[in-house]
Amino acid sequence: MKTSVFFSLFLVLLSIFSKAQMDDKFYQPKKEMKSLEFKNIENVSLPVGSDTITAVVLKPESKSIKKTIIFFHGAGGNISTYQFMTKPLVENGFQVVMIDVRGYGKSTGKPTHLNVAEDGQKMFDYLLTRKDISNTKIYLYGASLGSQVATHLAKDNMAKISGLILDGGMSSFTDIAIHFKPEMKEIIEKYVVSPYSAKEDVKALKGLPKLFIYSKSDSTVPFDQGMTIYDNAPDPKQFLEFKTEHLEAMVSDKDNVLKAIEKL
Numbered sequence: 001m002k003t004s005v006f007f008s009l010f011l012v013l014l015s016i017f018s019k020a021q022m023d024d025k026f027y028q029p030k031k032e033m034k035s036l037e038f039k040n041i042e043n044v045s046l047p048v049g050s051d052t053i054t055a056v057v058l059k060p061e062s063k064s065i066k067k068t069i070i071f072f073h074g075a076g077g078n079i080s081t082y083q084f085m086t087k088p089l090v091e092n093g094f095q096v097v098m099i100d101v102r103g104y105g106k107s108t109g110k111p112t113h114l115n116v117a118e119d120g121q122k123m124f125d126y127l128l129t130r131k132d133i134s135n136t137k138i139y140l141y142g143a144s145l146g147s148q149v150a151t152h153l154a155k156d157n158m159a160k161i162s163g164l165i166l167d168g169g170m171s172s173f174t175d176i177a178i179h180f181k182p183e184m185k186e187i188i189e190k191y192v193v194s195p196y197s198a199k200e201d202v203k204a205l206k207g208l209p210k211l212f213i214y215s216k217s218d219s220t221v222p223f224d225q226g227m228t229i230y231d232n233a234p235d236p237k238q239f240l241e242f243k244t245e246h247l248e249a250m251v252s253d254k255d256n257v258l259k260a261i262e263k264l
Helices: 004-016 079-091 113-127 146-156 173-180 182-191 198-204 223-232 254-263
Strands: 041-048 051-058 068-072 095-100 138-143 163-167 210-215 237-242
Touching (some): 041 113, 051 113, 068 113, 079 095, 079 254, 138 146, 146 198, 173 182, 173 223, 198 223, 210 254, 237 254
Parallel strands (some): 068 095, 210 237
Antiparallel strands (some): 041 051, 051 095
């Protein structure tokens, strides 16, 4: 989704309140939900601290599940905003779990970098208690801003998953802020802290299959940030390049994306 306006606003605020904790300005949660266009939907709700986080488990019509994909979406909207990315997965036999961290959709609270990581681990631990998930191969999928928590979870749970997919993910919170406001590079490097980052966490994923999906036409996340993560990643890894805008690979190049995920 387009986030350039958001990051511009974030950096204006940063220039005024440079010493404040600003990581929550990366998140644009929406409470209003679109109708979910899936046939088999199970709602999940978990307590975390004084808040509640939610998810949906989407099962394919076929009884034979290819893989389970745990999907972390981008900065804007909520799970219903990203159905265009997950519907083709479900239609092609994948079981998909879409997660709304604190503040998004039906989840309560306010997202920050640290509690997003906590939410992801909490939901992941719960999902592993379910035989319908633990008895399948599990893959983490991070879209755009979701790439950060997905890679962080992969590092912390590598023995429990079978692969990682990053689609249009930035190399770090700091790097994406600098991209949108290069003239403020010095102050951003000083005050916009990345408590975890895909470009660093990916270095630990030795032996874990990884798929990177990026476009040179992406006007939201620079292609070179995807290359930075890819170059830092140990084998095995695959880079899938497509030609349209941010997060549109599943629209413009669906067959190749699905084929790459099946082989992962």
